[in-house]
Every structure is written in structure tokens, then in C-alpha cells.
Amino acid sequence: MKPKIAFFDFASCEGCQLALLNCEDILLDLLELVDLVEFREAISEKSARYDISFIEGSIHREEDSKRLLDIRSRSQYIVALGACACNGNVQARSNFIAPAENYKLIYGEEARNRVQVDKNYWPLWAHTRVRSVEEIVKVDYHLRGCPMDANEFLTLVKALLSNQIPHFPAHAVCVECKRNANECVFDKGMSCLGPIAYGGCDAVCINNGHVCDACRGLLPYANVGAHNALMLSKGISKEAIQSRYRLFCSAEKMSES
Amino acid sequence: MKTLSDPVKSNPYIPMMAEIQSIEPLTKNEMLFRVRLPEPLNHRPGQFVMAGLPGIGECAISISSGPESGKTLEMVIRKVGNVTGVLHKLKKHDLIGIRGPFGSGFELNDFHLKNGNQETLIKDIVIIAGGLGLVPLRSLIIPIMEHKSDFGRVHLIIGSKTPREALFRQQIQQWKIHPDCSITELVDNTDFQDWDGDVGLVTEPIHKLNIIEKNTMVVLCGPPVMYKFVLMEIKMNFNIPDNHIFIDLERRMRCGLGKCGHCQINHVYCCKEGPVFRYSQLTDLSEALN
Amino acid sequence: MNAYLSNLDQIESWFFNLAEKQLFFLPKKTQGVNYRFEPIDHQQSLDLLNYKPTILPPGKNIFPDDEILFSYYKDDDGHYQFSQGVTVNSQLLAGVRACDLKGVYLLDEVFSDGVKDSHYLRRREKTDIIAFNCMTPCDDHCFCEAAQSLDFQMGADIFITPLFSTSHKGQANEEQQCLLEVLTPRGNELIKSLESTECSSPQDLKNHAIASRPQPFGRQFSAPIEQLAKAIHQKDADSVYQQYAEQCFSCGTCNLVCPTCYCFETKDELNLDGSSGKKTRHWDACLSPGFAEVAGGHNFRAEPAARQHHRIRRKFDYLPQRFEQTFCTGCGRCGRQCTTGIDIFNIVNDVYLSVQESQE
Numbered sequence A: 001m002k003p004k005i006a007f008f009d010f011a012s013c014e015g016c017q018l019a020l021l022n023c024e025d026i027l028l029d030l031l032e033l034v035d036l037v038e039f040r041e042a043i044s045e046k047s048a049r050y051d052i053s054f055i056e057g058s059i060h061r062e063e064d065s066k067r068l069l070d071i072r073s074r075s076q077y078i079v080a081l082g083a084c085a086c087n088g089n090v091q092a093r094s095n096f097i098a099p100a101e102n103y104k105l106i107y108g109e110e111a112r113n114r115v116q117v118d119k120n121y122w123p124l125w126a127h128t129r130v131r132s133v134e135e136i137v138k139v140d141y142h143l144r145g146c147p148m149d150a151n152e153f154l155t156l157v158k159a160l161l162s163n164q165i166p167h168f169p170a171h172a173v174c175v176e177c178k179r180n181a182n183e184c185v186f187d188k189g190m191s192c193l194g195p196i197a198y199g200g201c202d203a204v205c206i207n208n209g210h211v212c213d214a215c216r217g218l219l220p221y222a223n224v225g226a227h228n229a230l231m232l233s234k235g236i237s238k239e240a241i242q243s244r245y246r247l248f249c250s251a252e253k254m255s256e257s
Numbered sequence B: 001m002k003t004l005s006d007p008v009k010s011n012p013y014i015p016m017m018a019e020i021q022s023i024e025p026l027t028k029n030e031m032l033f034r035v036r037l038p039e040p041l042n043h044r045p046g047q048f049v050m051a052g053l054p055g056i057g058e059c060a061i062s063i064s065s066g067p068e069s070g071k072t073l074e075m076v077i078r079k080v081g082n083v084t085g086v087l088h089k090l091k092k093h094d095l096i097g098i099r100g101p102f103g104s105g106f107e108l109n110d111f112h113l114k115n116g117n118q119e120t121l122i123k124d125i126v127i128i129a130g131g132l133g134l135v136p137l138r139s140l141i142i143p144i145m146e147h148k149s150d151f152g153r154v155h156l157i158i159g160s161k162t163p164r165e166a167l168f169r170q171q172i173q174q175w176k177i178h179p180d181c182s183i184t185e186l187v188d189n190t191d192f193q194d195w196d197g198d199v200g201l202v203t204e205p206i207h208k209l210n211i212i213e214k215n216t217m218v219v220l221c222g223p224p225v226m227y228k229f230v231l232m233e234i235k236m237n238f239n240i241p242d243n244h245i246f247i248d249l250e251r252r253m254r255c256g257l258g259k260c261g262h263c264q265i266n267h268v269y270c271c272k273e274g275p276v277f278r279y280s281q282l283t284d285l286s287e288a289l290n
Numbered sequence C: 001m002n003a004y005l006s007n008l009d010q011i012e013s014w015f016f017n018l019a020e021k022q023l024f025f026l027p028k029k030t031q032g033v034n035y036r037f038e039p040i041d042h043q044q045s046l047d048l049l050n051y052k053p054t055i056l057p058p059g060k061n062i063f064p065d066d067e068i069l070f071s072y073y074k075d076d077d078g079h080y081q082f083s084q085g086v087t088v089n090s091q092l093l094a095g096v097r098a099c100d101l102k103g104v105y106l107l108d109e110v111f112s113d114g115v116k117d118s119h120y121l122r123r124r125e126k127t128d129i130i131a132f133n134c135m136t137p138c139d140d141h142c143f144c145e146a147a148q149s150l151d152f153q154m155g156a157d158i159f160i161t162p163l164f165s166t167s168h169k170g171q172a173n174e175e176q177q178c179l180l181e182v183l184t185p186r187g188n189e190l191i192k193s194l195e196s197t198e199c200s201s202p203q204d205l206k207n208h209a210i211a212s213r214p215q216p217f218g219r220q221f222s223a224p225i226e227q228l229a230k231a232i233h234q235k236d237a238d239s240v241y242q243q244y245a246e247q248c249f250s251c252g253t254c255n256l257v258c259p260t261c262y263c264f265e266t267k268d269e270l271n272l273d274g275s276s277g278k279k280t281r282h283w284d285a286c287l288s289p290g291f292a293e294v295a296g297g298h299n300f301r302a303e304p305a306a307r308q309h310h311r312i313r314r315k316f317d318y319l320p321q322r323f324e325q326t327f328c329t330g331c332g333r334c335g336r337q338c339t340t341g342i343d344i345f346n347i348v349n350d351v352y353l354s355v356q357e358s359q360e
Helices: A015-021 A024-033 A062-073 A082-087 A090-096 A099-107 A109-117 A150-161 A173-179 A224-233 A238-249 B082-087 B131-146 B169-176 B224-237 C008-021 C098-112 C118-125 C185-191 C202-211 C225-234 C238-245 C304-323 C333-337 C344-359
Strands: A004-009 A035-039 A050-056 A075-081 A141-143 B016-025 B030-036 B048-053 B057-062 B072-078 B095-102 B124-130 B153-160 B181-187 B216-221 B245-248 B276-278 C003-007 C023-029 C035-039 C067-074 C080-083 C091-096 C127-132 C158-162 C177-182 C264-270 C276-283
Touching: A004 A062, A015 A024, A015 A150, A024 A150, A050 A062, A050 A082, A050 A150, A062 A075, A075 A082, A082 A141, A082 A238, A090 A238, A099 A109, A141 A150, A173 C276, A224 A238, B030 B095, B048 B072, B048 B082, B057 B072, B057 B082, B057 B095, B057 B131, B057 C264, B072 B082, B072 B131, B124 B131, B124 B224, B131 B153, B131 B169, B131 B216, B131 B245, B153 B169, B169 B181, B216 B224, B224 B245, C003 C008, C008 C023, C008 C091, C008 C177, C091 C098, C098 C118, C098 C127, C098 C304, C118 C127, C127 C185, C158 C185, C158 C202, C177 C185, C177 C202, C225 C304, C225 C344, C238 C304, C238 C344, C304 C344, C333 C344
Parallel strands: A004 A035, A004 A050, A050 A075, A075 A141, B124 B153, B124 B216, B153 B181, B216 B245, C023 C091, C091 C127, C127 C158
Antiparallel strands: B016 B030, B016 B095, B030 B072, B048 B057, B048 B095, B245 B276, C003 C177, C023 C035, C067 C080, C067 C276, C158 C177, C264 C276
């Protein structure tokens, strides 16, 4: 029997599923090998049990958390798909601001006042904190990045289909910059989170002239102290550095070490 | 001037494919694989092979069969990661990739009772194995037992965590009938299992060994934590020269050719100069027994 | 072997000429401050005098990342059929500095030691090298003279020494005479298409050019390299390694840009059909935390300081014990590219000083 694969959305732009749909060259071969039972961007079908459940998006509301627990109980493997699911992504920046303040910032004072008295006004209001998938259920594998990397997706699916344990090395983005003989971002007079961020993306942003903002999260052994000192030495303000660290990683599970 | 000699045409990374003759579960996580190679391995005791499957990966596996096993290769594979997990799912007649043999291994000559080029006679051979350490040492014990009259007294100390993890018990029984061969089997604890051996650590029987110190060879293999304590016990009780103590070390081997760098212990490559070292070689290697 | 005289102008047109016949790499300036070995193109103005060490050393063209070690498929009978992988094309690396030439030479030694590495050696056989001597230190990072790689010329097919002051920057011209020493039969073939005159007294000219170089040439260690190596061998100087480790990101940049780092990880890949695939190898870095971790989780070098210690001793102690050469060429790449500013030159000096101090 073909393994059943499902995709579930939580708070996200669904860009990761779109990134997958963009790999037309492999998608058809892949669909030969699996049974795709839930995929909001493409088809609609339901199943009682899943072999691999891909979770896209961060978790905000209690009902989302309950739904996630239900998916976990029906899945053999849970894969956190993309930066929202893995480490909260940009929406988790709101974790650093009181909800009412945040609401006012976005929708204005009048909206904030209404939301406090009208419970049906905006259900998202119920959220307390933006969480990564791992904060609620056990995650078997992470496909990091904003969006996720299609090659890593393929590596993961191939491994699981052939009864293997997928392996994604925990190295810095710098490794991939060197493999691509990239000019260091710091040499270009800009600053970069590459030295402390998970690679695996082939340093795609730097290859294309941008900098790394650690969308794949911070490495478990990230030397944040040394990086902070490096950023300060480049004349970057404390506030700007903090804002940079918080851009993608605010709901990141703190490393155990 | 280019200093190169002619590059070899052969590709050292392509494995030979061997047919699995039998797979015997030894414990919950360990299986004995007996495979038939296309050509004899011609290995020395203590050497290892890279075993695996193309497309999946390979890992360093100690050779467990004796040097006279011809085209038959025996190895014990413990399920610890991705590759070994896949290997454990293989069946009889499936193919498995083998590269090797690699490493230094033991020279049987060093253990002979009468050996032409050596001034000292080896009257006692002490072999101490902890856990999976018995697996590579079996490749040394087998030829000693098969030609027992060429060797002096043999003292085996074999330790396991619990009776469930004890390996090759039937074969050990057969070794016991050889003359001048004393075998102590121990477990750390019986864990409510039947056990006819001793209970304790491999360090405990060491002081009771009845050996002629200057005519003794000692061989150790076990988990990294074992070496320090066993060596301390040996040094406290006996005066055995460092070059008469052999230690079989584990490192992360990738290429088996002394190139990829993963198995390096200070300046030596474990896959090339090791995994068997004389203790006298290790005193200079600060990373060896850490 | 023979030597010839020519000028930079003629050498440039010779390069363009050679580039039409084979894959030809030359250092080219990036949009920023660095250089990279890239295939030459006709639009390019050559920067033969001023380029500094490239982001990656030229040896990486012979030891590429993601190299296929073999590919395979299972035939209908379930037998594995193996093939070597890719065919190797010939290439010419021009403008290789002496430090990088020594890097290639050391890789040659490593890959032909013991079991020969057929992949490297096949590529090396098809690689021609035209080296270019240094008349001024590249920048503040280089220490090639101290590392004994200045003027190293083994492994080159042709070795070019400028016979004029290179501190003057400008367009190539006819005044800029160069000495070309042909070191191999292959070099003899290559030089045929260069407009040149044979030189009868190459050594005098070369000695004269070398004598006019700045002294000392680049950074110098606190002691000769032999003494440094001895100190590094004698004592582990843990506090020095620890001090540098505190700054370290464990990103492996220093390893990946080093002309003598060749550690690699192998990777097996299965195609979607499940019955074919390949084995590749990738550059690895001993500074990376998982480098010495075995199945089951024990890590033999879990601490950053232990990894830094290993890197330094490998360059100055371990590999020299095997190959009788220091495995640091003084190119300065690791210090130049380390984002956190760790420079092997400083570590080595500090280890030496700390060992000296402890002996007093």
C-alpha cells in the first residue's frame, strides 16, 4: 500500500505548499509513490490515518493546538514544514509585545477597544502566544526555511519511503557560502546571520545578492555572544541587532545545551 | 615537476557485493551476518570492513570471523542509526556491499608461544572484552583456539551489561574445553535473568590472573569508558610492558583509506594505523583514550 | 628545462589564445573586494599583478565539492552495476600563487599516499598550472614567507616571475618583462604559442628580482616555523585554544577555504526509482561540531577548543609528521575570511609564546 501523505495548514501564507507545487519536474514521479490525501492547495480528500503529516504554519489559537494534537495522534511522522511551523516566523514577533498593544499597532485604537468588548469581533484575538509546532507536539523532522527547500523535501520523502532516517546536517549557512565561493556578506559592507543560522538552503539568499536573516532558525550551538559582538563591531545598534534576531526566530524552541 | 605516480584506474569506493548466507539475531539490537564474498577477504584479525548498501550508505563493521574463513565473512551489526537500521531489514540471499579489509589488525605472530624473531616467549594471552568488544576480538580468539598448541595459556574476561546482551555464549562454551584456557564471563547485573557466569565488572577478575608478567600479551576492546579502568587495574597489579598491551579503538570511519579525516586520533588515522594499537603507541596520543 | 622572456602584454594575449583551446581559469575580481578563479572571457581585463588570494584556493578545482565517487543501478537480475561517474575534462589554472601551488602539491602528496585516490589523481593529471610569483605581499593577512611557501614552484608546468616592480599599478605593457620557467613537458607544449625569446641566464634574473622584494616579506612569526612546530607538538596550550574557541562560530569557514584542508564526508543518494543512485563526497570541516561524532552519539571532539586544537596541530604537527612539510601555506585565507576575526597566525604565535612562558 502506498504511504498516505497529508498537508495541514495553520497560520502561514501557504507559500511552502506553493514551493512544492513549483517543483513540477519531480512532483509527478513523487505522486506515483504516495497517496496524497489532504492538500489544501491542490485537492481535498480526508483519511483517518496518515503516514506522513506535513504541518505548515505557526500555532496561535487553542483550537489550533487541539487540532494539531488530533493530527499527531493519527500520524506516524509529523514534519514541521517551513519557518512558521519550525520557529514561528515573522508573526512570532508579536510574542514580544502585549496583545492589546499589538492590536492597536495594527488596527488602531478603535478596533482595540471594540475587540475588548465584542468577543465575536476577531477570533484570532484569543491567541496568547505564537508557538512553533514542536511546542505542542513531538516533531519527527524539520524542513526549515521560508519557504522550505524543495530538495530537502525530496530528501526527506525519499528517505522515509525507503525506510531510512532522513538526515539534515546542522551546519552554518557559511558552509554553503564557501561551497558556492560566495563573497562574504561582511566583505560587502553588510551584516549577516549566516554564521549562527541553520544552513541547508544552499545559501540561496546570499547567492542572489541578499543577506541571511536566519529564516531556518539558529543553530543549537550558535555562538550568539560572539555574533552579537561582531555585529556591534560593525556599528550596528543593539536595537537593530535584537530586531534582526527576532525576525524569524521568536518562537524558536530554546536549545537544550 | 609533477611528483605523481600513475594514478590507479581502480575506484576504491566501489564495494564488492556479497550475498547474505544467514542472519542470526544475537540480542535485541545485534545480528550476526554471514556473507559470501566474490573473492577471499584475506584479512588479519582485528581488521574491519565498510559494510552497507549503495544509495543508502555504509559504516565501519568489525570482522568477526577468523583469518582462515576464505570467502565467508562474519560480522555483528548493531542497530544504531540509519544504515544499520536498513541492514537489519535485509534477508537471506540479499546483497550487501563490502569494502575492505581496512586497518592494521593483529599480527598473530605477536602472540605465538614460540616465535622466531622475538626474544620473549608469549606464555600468557589475556583478552578482555566489554560488550560489543568481543565481536572484533572473536577474529583473534578463533585462530588462537584453532591452533591452540602454537599458543600459551589463554585468559578470557568477557563482560556484558546483562545476560540479554551476552554474545556468542555457545561458542564460548566450546572454547572452554581447550587446554590451558580459562574463561570468565560476567554481567554488570543479571536483570532477573538466568545466568551461570559471574556478576561484576571486567575489572574485577584482573587481579586474580595467574600470569608470567614479562611473557604476557594483553588485548582490550570495549566501550571508551572501559579502557581507563581496565588499564589502571592492570598497571596496579602487574608489570606488563606498554608494547605488550593492545587496544582496539572505535572512531568514526568514512573512507577507510586514511583520507577523509573523521577517524583521526592526533596524528594517526584509526582506519589505517588502527583500530588496533599497542598501548605504547597511545601514550603520545592525547585524544586516544578520552 | 628551458626559460623564456616575454612581457605582460604578450602573456595576456597568450592567455586569451590558450583559453580558446581549453577550459582556462584565472583569478577574477568579484563585485566586492575578493577574487575567484573563473573561466577567462575576452571582455575581461586581466589583473595579473594585483590580485590577492581567491575566496577558494585553486586546489578546489581538482578536489571539487559534491564529486561523484560512483553511480550505480540495479539490473533486471538484481545485480548492482557500477560506473565511475563523470568524465574529467582538462583544465588550465593560471595565475596560481606560490602558496596555492604548495597547497596543490600537498594535496598531490596526500591523495597519492597509500591507497591512491583515483578521483583526485585523474583530475590532477588533466590539470595544467601556470603559476605567478609574488613580488609584494598580497595584504596584511598573508605570511607565506614565514610559512616557507614563497617561491615554491613544484607542481607548476610554467612558473612566471615578473622582472619589474609590481607595486606600480596600471595596464599591462611592453616594459613589463617576465621570466617564464618551463618545468614540465606539458609546459613546453603550452609555451609554444607565446611570443617570447629564450633566456640564457634565468637564475641571475630571478635572483635579482627576488632580491628587490620588500624585506621582510609579509608577517613574520615570533620564531622560525620549526620552533613553532616544536612548541605546538610539545604542549597542548589549552588556554590559548580555549581563548580562541570562545570567539568561534564552529562554522568551518577556515577549513573550507584552506588550500590544504581535504577532509570530506561521503553521501549516498537513492533515486526516486529506488534502484539507482550515486555516492558523492563533500568538503567537510573538522571545526564543525559533529565531525568526530560516532553512531550512538559519542563525540570525540565535542568542545570547540578541542576542535581548534586539532586544526592547528593538524597543520603544524600531525600532517608534517607524515609528509615532512608544514600544512599551512601562509596564504592567509582562514584569517581573512573568518567573520569573527580568528587568525591562525595569531593562534600559532600565542601557543608558541605560552609554551615559552611556561618553560621559563
